[in-house]
Amino acid sequence: MTDMSVGRQSAKTKPGAPRPRSQLADFAAQFAESRAAVIGLVVLAVMVLAAIFAPLIAPQDPYDLASLSILDARLPPGTESMNGYVFWLGTDGLGRDLFSAILYGLRISLAVGVMSAVFALIIGTSLGLTGAYFGRRLDAVIMRLVDLQMSFPPILVALILLAVLGRGVEKTMIALIVVQWAYYARTVRATALAERSKEYMDAARCLRLGHIQILTRHLLPNCLPPLMVVLTVQMAHAVTLEATLSFLGVGLPETQPSLGLLIANGFRYLINGTYWISIFPGIALLVVILSINLVGDQLRDMLNPRLNR
Amino acid sequence: MTALVVSRILQGLGVMLAMSLIVFVGVYAIGDPVEILINPDADQATRAEVTRSLGLDRPVWEQYGLFLFNALQGDLGRSFVFNMPAIELILERMPATLELAIAATLLAVLLGIPLGLVAGMKPASRTGRTIMAGSILGFSLPTFWVGLLLILVFSIWLGWLPSFGQGETVDVLGIPVSFLTADGLAHLILPALNLALFKLALLIRLTRAGVKEVMPQDYIRFARAKGLTGRRIIGLHVLKNILIPIVTVIGIEFGSVVAFAVVTESIFNWPGMGKLIIESIYMLDRPVIVAYLMVIVVLFVVINLVVDLLYSALDPRVRLKAMPA
Numbered sequence: 049m050t051d052m053s054v055g056r057q058s059a060k061t062k063p064g065a066p067r068p069r070s071q072l073a074d075f076a077a078q079f080a081e082s083r084a085a086v087i088g089l090v091v092l093a094v095m096v097l098a099a100i101f102a103p104l105i106a107p108q109d110p111y112d113l114a115s116l117s118i119l120d121a122r123l124p125p126g127t128e129s130m131n132g133y134v135f136w137l138g139t140d141g142l143g144r145d146l147f148s149a150i151l152y153g154l155r156i157s158l159a160v161g162v163m164s165a166v167f168a169l170i171i172g173t174s175l176g177l178t179g180a181y182f183g184r185r186l187d188a189v190i191m192r193l194v195d196l197q198m199s200f201p202p203i204l205v206a207l208i209l210l211a212v213l214g215r216g217v218e219k220t221m222i223a224l225i226v227v228q229w230a231y232y233a234r235t236v237r238a239t240a241l242a243e244r245s246k247e248y249m250d251a252a253r254c255l256r257l258g259h260i261q262i263l264t265r266h267l268l269p270n271c272l273p274p275l276m277v278v279l280t281v282q283m284a285h286a287v288t289l290e291a292t293l294s295f296l297g298v299g300l301p302e303t304q305p306s307l308g309l310l311i312a313n314g315f316r317y318l319i320n321g322t323y324w325i326s327i328f329p330g331i332a333l334l335v336v337i338l339s340i341n342l343v344g345d346q347l348r349d350m351l352n353p354r355l356n357r
Numbered sequence: 358m359t360a361l362v363v364s365r366i367l368q369g370l371g372v373m374l375a376m377s378l379i380v381f382v383g384v385y386a387i388g389d390p391v392e393i394l395i396n397p398d399a400d401q402a403t404r405a406e407v408t409r410s411l412g413l414d415r416p417v418w419e420q421y422g423l424f425l426f427n428a429l430q431g432d433l434g435r436s437f438v439f440n441m442p443a444i445e446l447i448l449e450r451m452p453a454t455l456e457l458a459i460a461a462t463l464l465a466v467l468l469g470i471p472l473g474l475v476a477g478m479k480p481a482s483r484t485g486r487t488i489m490a491g492s493i494l495g496f497s498l499p500t501f502w503v504g505l506l507l508i509l510v511f512s513i514w515l516g517w518l519p520s521f522g523q524g525e526t527v528d529v530l531g532i533p534v535s536f537l538t539a540d541g542l543a544h545l546i547l548p549a550l551n552l553a554l555f556k557l558a559l560l561i562r563l564t565r566a567g568v569k570e571v572m573p574q575d576y577i578r579f580a581r582a583k584g585l586t587g588r589r590i591i592g593l594h595v596l597k598n599i600l601i602p603i604v605t606v607i608g609i610e611f612g613s614v615v616a617f618a619v620v621t622e623s624i625f626n627w628p629g630m631g632k633l634i635i636e637s638i639y640m641l642d643r644p645v646i647v648a649y650l651m652v653i654v655v656l657f658v659v660i661n662l663v664v665d666l667l668y669s670a671l672d673p674r675v676r677l678k679a680m681p682a
Binding site (some may be wrong): 196199200201203204207208210211212284288291292295296297298308311315318319323326327330333334337338341342345 | 499
């Protein structure tokens, strides 16, 4: 069936093709109605750029042990180092420049959070979409799995998984994907069920297009908007969850310190008033999560038909 | 109703069986607890002896079979570290966790619903906007970091509240509780507040959304037209109609409060089962990990059942039928 449709495909109009620019501009204008969301987006962009270019921006490579000096340990913010530059955010227990450590931590936190959210999106969407499209048994099995998954809090599932798997970047990502896929599956299924009975789907079926083509080129594009909302929300969740797991000492290993681990390391020094080691990475984490949430909030309001009055 | 309860319990048992299998097999793969438990200098004979006494020398399925057989008799294995029954260890720590979780839920309800009502009635006002901004912050603040901030501000800088442990406890029906002594209560405040924060934000949003949906309805206008006071309209007509989703969420979220207690307990050194599970993970104390999970599954099955029953009691329109398992 699939090979028959391949030749025709180019001649047909594609509902899934990129939308005209005016709609995109509309979308941007509507998004810009919320000043908070725009600020969130800008801050997020700055953070992402800072994370990507961390090696260029950071005054010190926090993992180059040769450049660290134990004499610099636990210096308060604003102290000048011996070779002339200023530790704006102070140093941690090993004499690391905290600003550099935060930039590198941000890089790891964002990478793990974003990548696991995207993987979960791919897996969850594929399962939810196929379930909704084929229905019956397959759908029932997938939705039962979703129910089972969602009846336990993510932190618990991730914790148990990591108790089983041990610490590590890939392992933490696996745990994050396992706890997230169900949200995408459920969202896309709900949308797809509504879309399935629409006329364009009948039309696609009447044209005897292949299942895969209908799923990916016709059904999927129409299910995307709610998925984007879930993606932003879940990215914030993934970053928080990773930080929490790393803070508890079951997530990322010491060799790849994310923001959560930096905070955990600072916790030891908190009791005697050395606040900056924990607090500054925490602020960085908060700013990331807050800006993602602000963007997500606006996206949700825009796509919620009940609020469009 | 009986059919519903029975079917839910059966479903719960199915979930427990599946979880026990997954966890048992998974935990088996972690590593060798013998390595951790005995002196690295011990000879081969001691090693074999310890392995045998822990039952680790038998094949996995036999260990699992034995585990299931024992579990049915309420025996979930002995903790390698504490050398006492795992289930006892967990049940011993459970009251502290439940106390913390209940205190946090109460805080969230008592603060969240009134704030949500205000934000919903006057969404455009300064107060309403401030409350909503606060709730976004509450969603975004990672629980563990808030815990650190609370300790920093209230324990270290201001020195008002203790940040460590459960404080003085009193036995009620043989269970030690903190909230009845002044010292215990002081110890309870920070962790409970920490744990409540996320739920508080959730309840504010939920209540506000409910109020916004109910307010334009005809029966509210009618109540106004009848000349009812604002207080009566809110208390009787608004609250009653938004209560169903709120009760559901409180119920469902109670389980997640118990789960999140893991984080709060670790920070505030609260001697509950969450702290126990983290320690057990570090020590690879397998029986405790498995037993903890079993206890949590039971807890969740019970919570979900109670929520379902409450649901149908609150809303006469919902008469639940036993769902096919």
